[in-house]
Amino acid sequence: MVNPAWKFTAAEIAEKPELFTSGHRACAGCGPAIALRLVMKATRGPTIATNATGCMEVVSTIYPYTAWKVPWIHTAFENAAANASGIEAALNAMRRKGKLQTHVDVIAFAGDGGTFDIGLQALSGAAERGHDFLYVLYDNEAYMNTGIQRSGGTPYGASTTTSPAGDLIPGKTQFKKPIADIMVAHDIPYVATASIAYWQDLLIKARKGLEAEGPAFLHVFAPCPRGWRYDTSKTVELARLAVETCTFPLWEAVDSEYILSPQSKIIALKPETKKPVREYLKMQRRFSHLFKPRYGHMIDDVQRSIDKRWNKLLKKCNILPRE
Amino acid sequence: MEITQEQKAFALNGDEAIALAIKQSDVDVVAAYPITPQTIIVEKFSEYVADGEVDTEFVCTESEHSALTACLAASATGVRTFTASASAGLALMHEILYVTAGCRAPVVMAVTNRALSAPINIHCDHSDSMVERDSSWIQIYVENSQEAYDSIIQAFRVAEHPDVLLPVMVCLDAFFLSHTLENVQVLPDETVQKFVGERSIPLVTGHEGKNVPFKLDPANPLTIGPLDLYDYYFEHKRQQEEAMQMAASTIVQVHDEYGQLSGRRYGNGLVDAYRLEDADIATVCVGSTAGTTKSVVDTLRAKGVKAGLLRLRTFRPLPIAEIRNSLETVEAVAVMDRSNSFGGNGGPIYHEIRHALFDAQARPHVVNYIYGLGGRDMPQSIIRNIYTDLQEIRETGQVNSYVQFAGVRE
Numbered sequence: 001m002v003n004p005a006w007k008f009t010a011a012e013i014a015e016k017p018e019l020f021t022s023g024h025r026a027c028a029g030c031g032p033a034i035a036l037r038l039v040m041k042a043t044r045g046p047t048i049a050t051n052a053t054g055c056m057e058v059v060s061t062i063y064p065y066t067a068w069k070v071p072w073i074h075t076a077f078e079n080a081a082a083n084a085s086g087i088e089a090a091l092n093a094m095r096r097k098g099k100l101q102t103h104v105d106v107i108a109f110a111g112d113g114g115t116f117d118i119g120l121q122a123l124s125g126a127a128e129r130g131h132d133f134l135y136v137l138y139d140n141e142a143y144m145n146t147g148i149q150r151s152g153g154t155p156y157g158a159s160t161t162t163s164p165a166g167d168l169i170p171g172k173t174q175f176k177k178p179i180a181d182i183m184v185a186h187d188i189p190y191v192a193t194a195s196i197a198y199w200q201d202l203l204i205k206a207r208k209g210l211e212a213e214g215p216a217f218l219h220v221f222a223p224c225p226r227g228w229r230y231d232t233s234k235t236v237e238l239a240r241l242a243v244e245t246c247t248f249p250l251w252e253a254v255d256s257e258y259i260l261s262p263q264s265k266i267i268a269l270k271p272e273t274k275k276p277v278r279e280y281l282k283m284q285r286r287f288s289h290l291f292k293p294r295y296g297h298m299i300d301d302v303q304r305s306i307d308k309r310w311n312k313l314l315k316k317c318n319i320l321p322r323e
Numbered sequence: 324m325e326i327t328q329e330q331k332a333f334a335l336n337g338d339e340a341i342a343l344a345i346k347q348s349d350v351d352v353v354a355a356y357p358i359t360p361q362t363i364i365v366e367k368f369s370e371y372v373a374d375g376e377v378d379t380e381f382v383c384t385e386s387e388h389s390a391l392t393a394c395l396a397a398s399a400t401g402v403r404t405f406t407a408s409a410s411a412g413l414a415l416m417h418e419i420l421y422v423t424a425g426c427r428a429p430v431v432m433a434v435t436n437r438a439l440s441a442p443i444n445i446h447c448d449h450s451d452s453m454v455e456r457d458s459s460w461i462q463i464y465v466e467n468s469q470e471a472y473d474s475i476i477q478a479f480r481v482a483e484h485p486d487v488l489l490p491v492m493v494c495l496d497a498f499f500l501s502h503t504l505e506n507v508q509v510l511p512d513e514t515v516q517k518f519v520g521e522r523s524i525p526l527v528t529g530h531e532g533k534n535v536p537f538k539l540d541p542a543n544p545l546t547i548g549p550l551d552l553y554d555y556y557f558e559h560k561r562q563q564e565e566a567m568q569m570a571a572s573t574i575v576q577v578h579d580e581y582g583q584l585s586g587r588r589y590g591n592g593l594v595d596a597y598r599l600e601d602a603d604i605a606t607v608c609v610g611s612t613a614g615t616t617k618s619v620v621d622t623l624r625a626k627g628v629k630a631g632l633l634r635l636r637t638f639r640p641l642p643i644a645e646i647r648n649s650l651e652t653v654e655a656v657a658v659m660d661r662s663n664s665f666g667g668n669g670g671p672i673y674h675e676i677r678h679a680l681f682d683a684q685a686r687p688h689v690v691n692y693i694y695g696l697g698g699r700d701m702p703q704s705i706i707r708n709i710y711t712d713l714q715e716i717r718e719t720g721q722v723n724s725y726v727q728f729a730g731v732r733e
Contacts, residue, residue, distance in 0.1 A: 046541035050396065061549035066530050071539035073399050074548040075392055075422045082389035085382060086354065086396030086404075087539065093351035093380040093402050104541055122392070125385030 008042070008203040016041050017069065024067035026059040029232025031222030031239060032138040033059070034196040036109060039136050039218070040070070042206035047105045048072070048087050052080035052114035055145040056138065078118040081126035084108040084133040105210050106133040112153030113143045116177050127186040127215045134209040134216045137179065140224035148227040152177040155247075156305060157298050158286045160227070165289035170298060175305055183217040184253040190216040192252040196223075197240035198263055201250060208252070221248045229285030238283055244273075245280045246310040251317065258316040268319045274310075277303050328584055330508040337468040337500035338363030340507045341407070341433045341493070344475035345379075346371050347515035351402035354382040354393035358412040359445045360501040361435045365407060387412035391419040391430070398428035399547050401538035403479060403522045406430065409497065410437035413451045417458075423490045424459030424563060426548055427537075429482030429522075430490040432460075433475065436610065436661075437497040438697045446698020447497035449609065450662035453671045459563050461491040461570050462639040464609035466589070468505040470636075471495045473587055476515055480577045485525040486569040488537075496611040498698065510585060518584060567640045574637055593642035595634040596649050598624060602631030604713035605650060607676050608659040609635050612694075612701050616659075619706045630710050635672065643679045650676070651683035655713040659706075659729075661695045669693075669726045688716050692729040705730045 019040035026033035036056055040049075049072045051057040057074045060067040075083055084106050094100035110119055115137045123135060142160050143149040150163040156175045159165035163172040184191045190212035194202040202220065209216030223239050225232045242248040243263050250261035260268055267274045278299055281287040290298050314320040335343065341364050345353065355365045372381045380397075384390040387408050394404040408416060413434055423430050434452045438444040452462060461481060465471045471493065478491040495501060510518075527545070529535040535543035551559060571593060578592030589595045597617050599605060606616055613634040623630040633649050635642070650656055658677075660670025667674070673691035680686055692709055695701045709729065716722055 048400070048539045048541065058550050061546050063549045063551040063555050064530060066546035066549060068546050069544055071541060071544045072546050073396060073426075073539055075395055075426065076418055079389060079392040079419070082384065082392035083396040085384070085389065086352065086393030086398075087400050089352045089354065089380040089382050089393060090397035090400035090402040090404075093378070093397075094400075096378050096380070097351070102541075121385060122389045125389055128385070129382065 008200050013041050013203070019043060019047070019069045020060070021067045021069060023065070024060045025062065026055070027226055027232070029225040029235045031196050031224055031235050032056050032111065032140055034235070035136070035138045035202070035220040035222045038196065038199055038202050039107065039206045042203040042210070043105060044207065044210055045105065046102055047107060049107045049109065050074065050080055050083040050087065052110035052119055053077035054111040054114055055140070056109055056111070058145055077114055079122045080108040080110040080114055080119055081123040081135060084135065085126045085129065085131045088131045088133055108133060108135045110135070110137060111144070112137065112139045112141055113151045116152035116179050124186065127183065127188050127217070130214050132214055134206065134218060136206070137217070137219045138222045139219060140222050140227060142224070142227050144224050144227045153179065156302055157290050159289060160286070170289055170295045178309070180217065180219040184256055184258070186215070187256050188215040188217065189213060189255055190252070193219045193221070193248065193250050195221040195239045195243050195248060195250060197236050197243060198250065201261055201263065205252065227286070230283055234283060238280070241275065241280045241283070245275045245277045246306055247277055247280055249310060249313055251313060258313070260313070260317040260319060268314055277306055328510055328514045330510055330585065332506045333509050334504050335468060335507040336363065336502050336504050337471045337495045338435065338502070339367050340468045340472035341475050342367035342371070343509060344472045344515070345405050346377050347510070347512050348476055348479055348519045349403065349516050350379050350405045352380045352382065352394065352397035352404045353406065354384050354390045354397070354404070355406045356384050356387045356390045356408070356412060358387070358409050360437060360497040361407045361409045361412070361433065363501065364433055387415040388419060391416040391423060394430045395419060395423045395426060395428045398430050399426060399539050401522070401524055401536070401540065403483070404430050405432070407433040407435070409435040410439055410451045413455065414439060417455065420455055420458040420460060422548070425559070427488040427566070428490060429488055431475065431478045431482055432490065432492050433471070434492050434494045435497045435501040436494050444697040445497070447499055448661045448696045448698065449494070450696070452492060452494045453662040455492070456639055456671060459489060459567065460639065461489055461574070461637070462494060463491065463637055464494045464635065465500070466595070466611055466613045466634060468500055468503070469507050469587065470589055471500060472507050472509070473581060473585065476519060477577045477581050479519045481570060481573050483522050484573045485523060487566050487573050488525070489563070489566050489570060494610070499611045508585070508587070514584065518581065571637070571640045571642060589636050590634070591645070593637040594645040594649060595636050597632040597634065599631035599633060599649055599653070601629055602653050603629040604655045604710060604717055605631040605633055605653045606657045606659055606706070606709060607633045607635065607650070607672065609638060609672065610661065612659060612661070615701060615703055616706050619703050619710065623710055628710070628714065638672070641675055641679070646676060646679040647683050650680060650687060651685060653687050655688045655716040656680070656690070657709045657713050658689065658691050659709070660691060660693050663693045663696065673726070688722055690716065690722060690724070691726045693726070694729040699730055701730065
């Protein structure tokens with residue numbers, strides 16, 4: 001499925017015009033802004049973008065300014081996939097009536113709140129109906145725009161403003177929803193996870209999602225220095241560590257068949273290179289309470305959960321024997 | 324006869340009449356979710372799609388919220404769109420109603436007026452659309468299925484008019500209209516297509532300083548629906564109010580043009596006055612109750628009672644001058660509301676009629692009857708009693724009760 005023409009070399013990418021331009025008002029070290037810039041670098045022609053309410057909508061379009069060089073629409077929080085459905089339907093109608101000759105790609109962007117939680121229904125509906133669009137989830141693991149509230153994408157143990165680490169409750173006590181697996185279960189043509197730390201992999205996956213005929217879902221891991229409480233220079237480092245610890249493994253599911261991506265496959269083949277999650281957690285102050293003796297056992301909980309999900313993934317990818 | 328087009332009569336219920344109007348109006352995208360009693364509209368339209376009678380893109384969404392979102396996004400992409408809903412479905416759309424108007428997307432929607440829960444009830448009242456009167460949607464309430472058909476066709480011209488660019492709700496009474504067969508005069512397909520025409524897209528100054536079509540167009544990128552704070556939001560809301568004011572004259576003009584084509588007129592398109600010229604007493608209502616009321620008015624007139632009726636066809640924009648002109652010489656007015664503003668001392672139409680009459684030269688007595696909630700029938704007998712009350716008010720100059728419930732068990 002990978003076209004050898006999509007080399008996406010650094011030189012090539014540097015020359016490609018910025019469709020998500022600089023000048024937007026994202027924070028220093030913003031992971032989602034990197035994600036959007038990269039995805040827009042992977043576009044292949046005329047494109048219409050839509051955005052759920054959230055950080056990226058807010059930072060990129062304060063009227064009368066815009067960071068978008070493609071037509072772009074925001075309508076509400078829970079309906080990015082419904083926006084994409086309507087745009088795609090309009091394009092189909094225009095094509096059928098001979099009013100549109102070219103192909104136009106449709107990309108929907110939404111954060112974890114707009115995807116795991118409030119936007120899940122619209123996303124599931126659009127996937128079931130089979131609209132031809134790429135849905136990009138930029139996952140910074142909480143409602144950052146409204147001030148770091150927990151979402152269905154917030155990991156176990158994380159302290160947020162609505163799951164604060166207190167004297168009784170040690171941050172979020174639930175695990176992260178396996179959203180990408182839920183999308184694979186919709187039997188759509190293409191689902192992938194990607195990380196802003198591996199830009200080439202992300203670009204190829206974004207392009208594959210656009211090439212796929214039908215709904216495609218790209219789950220991009222995008223750290224947030226404000227919400228995760230780390231130095232703004234560490235965004236890419238943290239994103240990489242999430243892959244190296246198997247906290248956020250990279251994979252694709254093409255027609256629901258799981259394939260491990262190179263960065264995670266190396267770890268699968270050399271399990272001794274898998275880093276302990278402690279290294280990843282200790283870089284972020286949202287987890288700092290876990291390093292107090294009282295909650296120390298929770299780091300083991302996190303590690304066990306990661307190991308369990310990782311092994312499950314390896315089975316799906318036929319690297320470990322399926323049960 | 325001014326009818327310029329040959330028309331055929333079909334036995335259609337209100338929902339079928341609307342589906343047929345949509346079929347003839349060259350609609351590009353229909354997105355909808357089923358809810359009783361709107362379902363026939365969408366079912367009938369699905370048959371047109373299945374039989375290849377239309378080349379519309381039909382999207383069966385997983386909720387009304389997504390249905391209206393899809394229409395809004397499709398409309399923003401530059402095509403003509405339609406949806407239909409009622410009751411809880413319209414309430415679920417509430418958020419996107421405001422967004423649709425704010426994005427100036429000329430979506431047309433049929434609302435089969437149905438009571439809101441709880442208790443759950445599938446029958447007619449106007450509480451679902453009345454609560455949306457501030458959403459910046461144009462609201463037209465029809466009296467019969469013929470008017471439903473005619474109004475849907477007119478709605479596209481009004482919504483898409485460059486001076487307006489606001490969405491339109493055409494509201495019809497659940498079951499009384501949606502499910503009741505009527506003879507509906509139907510214009511030829513070509514005539515309707517010619518009347519509605521192609522959707523015109525106005526030019527706007529884009530963020531790159533060029534004049535570009537107001538739509539999502541890869542050749543001319545626009546940002547639609549941006550974050551808009553205290554430095555511009557207020558002006559944009561003011562523009563919506565100006566568009567609403569422009570809508571009034573556009574409704575009249577489009578209604579008149581359609582009248583020349585079809586021979587059918589509903590007052591001036593905004594208000595439909597019935598035997599009001601010399602009336603001493605009058606009722607005001609929207610929707611199918613007007614038909615029953617006209618019959619009562621005729622009976623009273625035959626007995627020498629100078630009774631009249633003002634039917635509001637357009638509720639948004641509120642035709643305030645027409646209301647004042649029609650009612651200021653009447654001595655006692657009863658407003659019949661098929662919805663209630665709980666704790667608000669009367670229904671929404673009552674409030675607005677009183678507001679319109681406040682500056683009248685001779686201010687009539689204005690009373691309110693809340694009726695027909697949850698589909699409770701409004702028989703002639705109750706309407707006659709209302710006129711009797713009005714006669715008493717006129718004679719005595721005394722109002723015993725300003726707001727009453729008519730036809731309810733006390």
